[in-house]
Amino acid sequence: xxxxxxxxxxxLLLAASPVLAQEEPAEDQQLMIDPAFxxxxxxxxxxxxxxxxxxxxxxxxxxxxxxxxxGAQLRGLxxxxxxxxxxxxxxxxxxxxxxxxxxxxxxxxxxxxPTSDAYAELTITDSQANARLFSGWMIASSPALSALDDSRYxxxxxxxxxx
Numbered sequence: 001x002x003x004x005x006x007x008x009x010x011x012l013l014l015a016a017s018p019v020l021a022q023e024e025p026a027e028d029q030q031l032m033i034d035p036a037f038x039x040x041x042x043x044x045x046x047x048x049x050x051x052x053x054x055x056x057x058x059x060x061x062x063x064x065x066x067x068x069x070x071g072a073q074l075r076g077l078x079x080x081x082x083x084x085x086x087x088x089x090x091x092x093x094x095x096x097x098x099x100x101x102x103x104x105x106x107x108x109x110x111x112x113x114p115t116s117d118a119y120a121e122l123t124i125t126d127s128q129a130n131a132r133l134f135s136g137w138m139i140a141s142s143p144a145l146s147a148l149d150d151s152r153y154x155x156x157x158x159x160x161x162x163x
Contacts, residue, residue: 069107069160072120076100077154088161100133100153101125107160117141118160124148 049057071090076097077083087095089104096102105121118140124133134148134155143156 064110064112066108066119067111067114067162069109069118069162071161072104072107072118073158073161074102074104074120074122075156075158076102079152079154086158090161096127097155098153099126099128100150100155101127102155107157109160109162114162115159118157120157120160122155122157124155126150 069091071088071093074087074089074095076085076087078098085097087097087102089095089102091104091106094101094103101124103123103125105123107121108119110116120138120140121136122138123135125131126133133150136146138146138148138155138157140157140159148155
């Protein structure tokens, strides 16, 4: 009987050993509790940001101030032939590239550094299928972020024309 009890105790000890081997978490790794829900009378609830602080945060998140360009430089690639073509479009103008029609609605650039980036609002239509392939903003520094999805053609923004 004692042999059976000894074996049972050893099994329990082996099963509990991973739990016993765990260390107490360091003080900086303790679970964070919102002071508003704490039982500690010394806990301090963080104050809400003021209206001025919220306004500054919103302005910082808005990004750089932009200026409007009079047109845009675009580049198109025919993936089958390997042919590239550059386009200079004025705002409101339409250009043809293979079966595509490229229409520029607006071009913007950072006012503080005009050569750093360009944002163009484009509509690209497949004239054979009479279908809109792209409508939105393309960003010169991140062409894959908002790209034309076509099996044959790629179009991207190079820069804005400033005057």
